[in-house]
Amino acid sequence: MSALLEARAVTKFFGGGLRGRRMTAVENFSLTIASDPPSIIALVGESGSGKTTLARLFLGLVEPSEGLVLYRGANISTLSAADRQAFRRDVQVIFQDPFEAYNPFYRVDHVLETPVLNFGIAASRAEARRMIAETLRAVGLRPEETLGRYPHQLSGGQRQRIMVARALLIRPRIIIADEPVSMVDASLRATILGNLRQLHEEFGISLIYITHDLTTAYQISQNIIVLYRGMIAEAGDAEHVVRDPKHPYTQLLIGSIPYPDPHRHWKGEAAPSAEGALSSDHGCRFASRCPSAMAVCRDSVPPMFRTGAHRGSACYLYRDGEVVPAADLGAVLVQGDGAV
């Protein structure tokens, strides 16, 4: 098992000039994505949880304030030209907004042809066309209805699937998908998630699936990492995290999901709102909203405690468990291709 992409004790804060308040988006986050076996891991959090900042850190679009992001063991901000080329091929991204990912002046062919030619994936233009057509079919699009069109002539779902096709065309090792289906209609959402899973199964591509939606995270991933204000609240096997959430925040999240069943009502009372509940920098970030907060929660940040073979929860309710060091998150994740 070799580490393909690795975040090592990464912290990222924004602001904090002479007078500004420093905003910590990600704090002491470590995660290793192995190239073999391929995995699907979901980073789940609400707005402000730092999930998109994590995606940008992994892509090298922002530099960590502290810690390192490594690609095959090398710091991605100081890669050599050849390594950078390999990194850009191996790590692909699908963004949330399929409208903004295109240059409106080019036909959609452009976003597909450019990487094929740049990375020398096809020997000739004709071969490139053939590969593009094949890939479009693989994500359920008809090439004759898609190619030669401008982005505005396609629907959001079509555009997002072209982005999936583009990621697939390059045959990367990892796809970082940042809310790939949140702007797509329900009937297409399942199709696109299916496409992503298919990439994982058929081509052995690892996936970092970043979302606010625990339901789709549960559908697609082996492991779920729940983030709250830049820190990991709970991590582990998707099945366990969703079925039997341990961290009070995960419980709140799962309790708030509207079930598509009129006989299954939201459980309990709506939780006290986050309004005005400023998270302190000392203790657990969730303490001010937490129904079971104790004195210790306000004084120090809880480490991750092991709550099962494949799960851990950063909550003092579970302080009897063994402490999992932040650098060793992998210890609570399911390893290998535990096919869903």
Add this chain to the structure above:
Amino acid sequence: MERQRERIDVRPNPETTARIGKARSAIKIRSRAVVELRCQMSYTSSEKVSGPARRKLPFLRDNTILQVRDLRVYYHTPLGAVRAVDGVSFDLRVGERLGLVGESGSGKSTVAMAIMRLIKPPGRIEGGQAFFDGVDLLALPEKEMRALRLAAIALVAQGAMNSLNPVTRVRDQFADALRDHGEILTRAELEARIRDLLANVGLRPEVAQKYPHELSGGMKQRVVIAIAICLRAKVIIADEPTSALDVVVQRQVIETLRRAQEKIGASIMLVGHDMGLMAQVVDRLGVMYAGRLVEVCGVDEIFRGPLHPYSQLLIASLPTLDHRGTFQGIPGLTPSLMDRPRGCSFHPRCPLAMDRCAAEAPAMREVRPGHFVACHLYESAAPELAMQTAIGG
């Protein structure tokens, strides 16, 4: 007009007259016609009123507050007319929560905007009626419609947190709304009213002194709900009220909306795409596809036994926390509203399509009591609904 004025003199309603007095002194521009309209609305029994505005409606039921009939809204583009809403009919009952669900481009928001008469060019209401308490909103002069907005029908718009004025304190936004609709209050009365309204949506009184940017998204949305109920509107139209909010806040906002609605006894039309949210909130659900309603029924029935193939596939495609690893989307794409398929709009994607579906658009039928569906599969089950028949059971 002459006839209507007489009618008011014959049957004055003290409460309404008082309201009219306030309204008149508040805004000089308020026309006689608006005042008359309000008088008509305050009548409770429909048979007492006749005349042009309160037409005798064969399908009028006492428990119906809003009746939309054959609504058509087209957007006129250089390439042709986009038929965003193409013949939609439904009823909203008193005190009920009705959901309108559909994918993007299905026309659900356009229906909401058309009822509010807020369609802007190149969009145009091409036909149909929307009877609010017997008055056809679509035929009203703009001035009268303006008086009804908020007072009778309130809108909680998509991304409503951005509908607050960023340079005005929350209290002044309430004050503006109340003053515009003729509520003249003393300072103390106003403060008390605002405190009361904010309490109704679970916000502290201090919020009144704040500017919108000082509030979180969920708080802003609750302020918007408080404004929507400030004149005890009879109908609240909520167009994707929580689409930009986190799931925890979404639940708070929706429960706030529900409590506020129950408190003032309003009806809600909730427009959205999230079937899960609909299941939690509404009593009845209308499913829209490509500008038309394809199924309308109680929310239990639609989740237990959807009849229209589109509803069936839509419900089957919902990811749940119950079982994982199955992805069932709906194959194909939504049709272009400029060039709609002949016959049933869903037939190119429908697994059960017959020859007939490509030739003839199915009409809405009541196949079970209160369960309406527009699909040729259920042809034999029920006679075709005349357009006038109440879609609402």
